[in-house]
Amino acid sequence: MYLKNRYILIAVFIATMIMIVAWSMPWLQANSDTETAYVTNSIDAQQDQTVYAMASNTLSEPAEKSDSSNHTQLEANPMTDSALIVSTVKELAGRQETALLGKPGWIYVRRIEVASDEQKQGEYGSPSGASIPFAELVPAQTPIFEGWSHVDETGLYHEALGLVLSPNGTIHQHSILYDGTWTHLTLRDNGFPQEQYRSSHSVIKVHLPASYTAQWLAEIVNLDNITLTAYQLGEQYTVVKESIYKEPFRLGSSEQPGLPAPAVGDKTTYIFDMQTGQLLSEEVYYILEDGRTFLAGNSEYHVAFMPELPPEKAPLYYDAVNTIMGEQ
């Protein structure tokens, strides 16, 4: 009898292991999907470089100086040729890629959220019961999102450091990419399960905000409910994207709406530096059903090349790598 029960238990154990492996497949597939999407983006970015070269004569040289009357005149007579606007943005993005990429080093990207009407409240949770106030992950006032990506000559990166900071330098989030895996150390240190603080990463081209915006505009430019306008002022090139939604959009859920009224469209303004091609700022307003506007976000960007990580940031990467290696 005892022997028979032992066989039953062994059989059940084997069956359970098979089912666990089978149920793991969707999760693996999800990560695989992510890689596919990123690889696609990377290929698109390489193809875009050809377009940048072809469109190189679409930009006039930046003006020496500007005044308010000039500004008013330009805004009153904006460019409306969407194809030309997109090719111009692609050219600007290509200008930045040419300047920053092509050599090994670290690409630094900083985004400062200078204004937002969106409330950063509630909890960031997990199925294990671990939670942290969201305002501790993203401070309510002027959060600073930083990232350093260690690129090779082709712009691909294998190592990275991500931080979210307060203006006073307090670290709210700390992530590193090492050996093909992102580890969100803040979530790990707050008791979150591994499937939440670890994720796989395929080798992709570094993310430059100008290139991302160029790619995004190219994807949506032919939609019939989108209009693009642009004007050039001094050393800045401003693109305004306006969308009318097919149906009103509710941010959040019906029980917890994130907007004072449903949005029927949005107006997004991108400003580029014509000398460097850098995306300087991005401002997003929702147009609400009742005619009001809602500021979704206003961000300032800065991108730079660094041969090495800054001395004050390097320990945040290398110490974390040593810790992770020690755990393996």
Next chain:
Amino acid sequence: MKDRKPIPFFFISIMMFLTLGVFPMVAYATHSYIKVNSIPRYGFLGGTSAHAEVKSARIPEGPHGRCYIKSYTSPGTTINVIGWTWWQCDVLDANNNIVNTTQALPARAVTASSTQDDIGILFTGGVKIKTHGTA
């Protein structure tokens, strides 16, 4: 020597079902790509199959995305044979920083025979949506 009692089969079945119940699901989306992840059907309760899936999508027109979660049975039943105990949707930037999140409240749990439930999330500053839940 005292004989050991055999472990009842229904107890083993319950343990296996609970193993299902803590399985996490994740779906990602970048740009306008829609990503779906689902638990394949499995038969129980006399041939009824349960399905659970999470989806993420970047909306082309706007600065936002949508996160979806859904569970259903075939043939349809109102019996709560599978449900979402928890789910959450995050927007991440290129440096793995969490830019935005939905609130993971018990009220967001979706029951067995639900129609699609979704939530809108701001995408500004983000490059990827991640929806994860426990079915």
